[in-house]
Amino acid sequence: MPLRSSYRVFRPGWGMTVIATALICVAAAAATSRADVWQPSKGHTQIPLWPGAAPDMSPSTTAESMHTDAGNMIGGKRYYGVRDVSRPTMTIYSPTVANTGAAIVVYPGGGYRALAIDLEGTELCDWLVAKGITCVVLKYRVPDSGPHYYADCKCQRFPKAPWALQDAQRAMGLLRAHAAEYKLDPHKLGAMGFSAGGHLVAWISNAKERAYKRIDAADDQPSQPDFAIVAYPGHLWIDEAKFELHDHIRVTARTPPTFIVQATDDDVDDVNHSLVYYRALVAAKVPVEMHLFAHGGHAFGLRKPTEPVGAWPQLVDSWLASIGMTQSTSSAKKAK
Numbered sequence: 618m619p620l621r622s623s624y625r626v627f628r629p630g631w632g633m634t635v636i637a638t639a640l641i642c643v644a645a646a647a648a649t650s651r652a653d654v655w656q657p658s659k660g661h662t663q664i665p666l667w668p669g670a671a672p673d674m675s676p677s678t679t680a681e682s683m684h685t686d687a688g689n690m691i692g693g694k695r696y697y698g699v700r701d702v703s704r705p706t707m708t709i710y711s712p713t714v715a716n717t718g719a720a721i722v723v724y725p726g727g728g729y730r731a732l733a734i735d736l737e738g739t740e741l742c743d744w745l746v747a748k749g750i751t752c753v754v755l756k757y758r759v760p761d762s763g764p765h766y767y768a769d770c771k772c773q774r775f776p777k778a779p780w781a782l783q784d785a786q787r788a789m790g791l792l793r794a795h796a797a798e799y800k801l802d803p804h805k806l807g808a809m810g811f812s813a814g815g816h817l818v819a820w821i822s823n824a825k826e827r828a829y830k831r832i833d834a835a836d837d838q839p840s841q842p843d844f845a846i847v848a849y850p851g852h853l854w855i856d857e858a859k860f861e862l863h864d865h866i867r868v869t870a871r872t873p874p875t876f877i878v879q880a881t882d883d884d885v886d887d888v889n890h891s892l893v894y895y896r897a898l899v900a901a902k903v904p905v906e907m908h909l910f911a912h913g914g915h916a917f918g919l920r921k922p923t924e925p926v927g928a929w930p931q932l933v934d935s936w937l938a939s940i941g942m943t944q945s946t947s948s949a950k951k952a953k
Contacts, residue, residue: 692920726812815850880913
């Protein structure tokens, strides 16, 4: 991809990409930015996650903005990133066919620096709602809201407050608290994430407690998803000398059933991130299904339908049915 050797203003699912901030001005010339907040398509409304300011926030001096890199295309199309999110939201997309009662919260990737809001967000909703699944796009706080790799220490550092995890947990609580209003089964609420968003899925799947103080009744609801879909994750394996899951993710028998997908030629997030997580899930006897593809690279989303890696959505369909989260096609038609 363009700007491989320099700072990239935005690359979906940055994962472990090193941020060379000194080259911001060079990269900015190759991108198009808009100083406005992301807005969903007509008929959908962003719902604030927090009744006031989000917890542990310091005053932000940078306005949220959208941007794209005209020279960096995936599937023949541009993709858009959202930066400097300080007011997190969720946007609900209702099923366009018979409602299965299942819902999936989608976490776009972006290395905890930005959010690939279409490639790894709204485009997934177009697929899910046509399957009778409610889709929720989480616009969580960035930057510095989750772990990131730093070249100066060759180490992974964590933020002072885990904003992304806080936002993900709050969204789960709100959806369960308002399940009847949103026509959801509160026991069929899943999470799906890409790259850094894939890490966020593993993070929330294994967090035993809320990462913030209780605000209202929504925070009395369980915060773990009922099932999890992890796509080309980062931040799970960090020590090249050890083939081990990072110790901030502690898998137990309470971890939800999980689906993992990645391409082994991923040049951003090594396939070992998926492998160590898979091994930990198996050791804890958590139901897990993993699919690895020889080719596909990073940040493929739904944009490589004619390649072998493009089969992953159909594999997810079958997996969701196998764990009892969706109806069969024939049942859905009868219900409609």
